[in-house]
Amino acid sequence: MSLSVKHxxxxxxxxxxxxxxxxxxxxxxxxVLQRPIKKVPTLRDTSVVNLFxxxxxxxxxxxxxxxxxxxxxTINFAASSSSVSKGxxxxxxxxxxxxxxxxMVVMRHSASGAPHFLAQHINASIINAGDGINEHPTQALLDxxxxxxxxxxxxxxKVALIGDIMHSRVALSNIYCLTKMGAxxxxxxxxxxxxxxxxxxxxxxxxxxxxxxxxxxxANVLRIQLERQNKPLFSSLREYAMYYGxxxxxxxxxxxxxxxxxxxxxxxxxxxxxxxxxSKNAIILDQVENGVAVRMAALYLLAGKKDxxx
Amino acid sequence: xxxxxxxxxLDITLTRLAYQLVENHMDFENTVIxxxxxxxxxxxxxIHQKVQSFLPKTKIAYGKxxxxxxxxxxxxxxxxxxxxxxxxxxxxEGKHVILVDDVLYTGRSIxxxxxxxxDYGRPAHVELLVLIDRRFNREVPIQxxxxxxxxxxxxxxxxxxxxKERDGKDEVILL
Numbered sequence: 212m213s214l215s216v217k218h219x220x221x222x223x224x225x226x227x228x229x230x231x232x233x234x235x236x237x238x239x240x241x242x243v244l245q246r247p248i249k250k251v252p253t254l255r256d257t258s259v260v261n262l263f264x265x266x267x268x269x270x271x272x273x274x275x276x277x278x279x280x281x282x283x284x285t286i287n288f289a290a291s292s293s294s295v296s297k298g299x300x301x302x303x304x305x306x307x308x309x310x311x312x313x314x315m316v317v318m319r320h321s322a323s324g325a326p327h328f329l330a331q332h333i334n335a336s337i338i339n340a341g342d343g344i345n346e347h348p349t350q351a352l353l354d355x356x357x358x359x360x361x362x363x364x365x366x367x368x369k370v371a372l373i374g375d376i377m378h379s380r381v382a383l384s385n386i387y388c389l390t391k392m393g394a395x396x397x398x399x400x401x402x403x404x405x406x407x408x409x410x411x412x413x414x415x416x417x418x419x420x421x422x423x424x425x426x427x428x429x430a431n432v433l434r435i436q437l438e439r440q441n442k443p444l445f446s447s448l449r450e451y452a453m454y455y456g457x458x459x460x461x462x463x464x465x466x467x468x469x470x471x472x473x474x475x476x477x478x479x480x481x482x483x484x485x486x487x488x489x490s491k492n493a494i495i496l497d498q499v500e501n502g503v504a505v506r507m508a509a510l511y512l513l514a515g516k517k518d519x520x521x
Numbered sequence: 522x523x524x525x526x527x528x529x530x531l532d533i534t535l536t537r538l539a540y541q542l543v544e545n546h547m548d549f550e551n552t553v554i555x556x557x558x559x560x561x562x563x564x565x566x567x568i569h570q571k572v573q574s575f576l577p578k579t580k581i582a583y584g585k586x587x588x589x590x591x592x593x594x595x596x597x598x599x600x601x602x603x604x605x606x607x608x609x610x611x612x613x614e615g616k617h618v619i620l621v622d623d624v625l626y627t628g629r630s631i632x633x634x635x636x637x638x639x640d641y642g643r644p645a646h647v648e649l650l651v652l653i654d655r656r657f658n659r660e661v662p663i664q665x666x667x668x669x670x671x672x673x674x675x676x677x678x679x680x681x682x683x684x685k686e687r688d689g690k691d692e693v694i695l696l
Binding site: 212243248252512515 | 587589590591601602603604605606607636637639640641642
């Protein structure tokens with residue numbers, strides 16, 4: 212019983228059995244989180260540094276809570292208030308922190324591949340908490356966990372990823388995770404936000420949101436990431452909301468109940484309207500809750516690799 | 522290889538243990554049975570069934586507790602321990618708790634079990650029931666309250682408990 216990898220850099224590197232193991236372990240941690248005392252002593256000999264080179268609320272708090280509930284020691288690092296702003300390189304920053312005997316690194320960076328690069332240079336286990344437009348593995352794992360929790364096994368389920376597929380690391384990780392678990396995936400959005408050749412990952416493409424919603428059991432609505440678009444890819448947010456926004460009218464027009472997900476933060480009124488985001492079909496807050504359990508599972512399972520790294 | 526228990530003897534012993542529990546806890550109104558995952562639950566299933574059959578009018582609270590996250594050796598052999606399911610749909614606050622495990626050896630699992638248990642609340646009283654007590658191998662000061670059989674064996678001998686549900690037959694053997 213062990214993961215096949217030393218780091219959690221992306222879902223791409225995981226075997227289906229790894230994903231199953233993480234989800235199964237997460238279910239037990241979810242039970243821990245329902246107890247009066249939501250803390251176990253498992254990682255009391257482990258120190259974890261949270262290296263965040265990019266802003267984050269949910270993921271960072273979620274990781275920090277996961278670490279604390281496993282009794283690990285945590286150190287937080289934000290690039291804006293550190294020596295990175297004096298020009299220190301990534302490797303130097305990480306090596307300096309690790310020389311203070313840190314066992315694991317949770318890392319978010321705006322450059323795709325940054326954690327993979329760091330993994331070649333340091334000894335600690337690395338968990339990717341989002342790298343550029345590449346992957347966000349723990350988000351995909353918690354999405355899969357939340358889908359399973361709501362509608363059962365992923366096998367054969369139909370999941371639509373809607374919105375900015377091009378700039379979304381959540382989308383890419385979800386595609387890998389869902390297809391490895393036997394779900395069917397369709398991406399849907401304006402043609403300018405869908406990468407060319409995305410079909411080669413084994414997913415379908417739809418440009419009509421109604422068609423996608425009719426087809427799917429679960430709609431994972433992604434955030435429009437204006438901060439990553441360096442040239443205009445659609446004419447206005449209002450137009451995007453008109454053609455690709457998920458709202459009550461469009462959901463009522465397709466005669467079936469579907470589960471609505473969103474990785475947060477929501478642009479209310481753009482990709483998702485408030486009445487849908489707050490409806491009973493939305494499992495957005497369950498996703499956040501499950502995030503802690505899934506991250507505890509990832510930390511726990513990678514801590515088992517600690518001795519092999521020295 | 523020497524058998525310590527075979528099917529019929531085992532059943533007699535389990536019946537005796539169940540009667541001892543009823544003798545001490547009478548109506549089981551404020552008492553709960555908790556089996557330790559993964560190996561203790563086969564024993565706790567049987568004990569629960571028997572006690573329940575003696576007291577058909579009360580519904581006896583019964584749970585299963587996983588102790589993996591509390592172990593001091595969860596990562597010692599380079600392989601993580603398999604996590605099992607915890608099922609406890611009752612409150613243990615102020616209750617009499619009977620912890621159940623199959624073999625009491627070093628006492629370290631029970632130590633983890635106590636830690637895990639206390640995270641669910643503050644029981645009034647905790648007792649320990651084991652099928653086999655290896656008396657000479659304790660590493661921490663933990664003693665059972667109910668014992669199926671006490672055996673005196675040397676360190677490198679192994680006690681193996683087989684259950685019909687998992688292994689096809691009920692038997693306890695000394696290897």
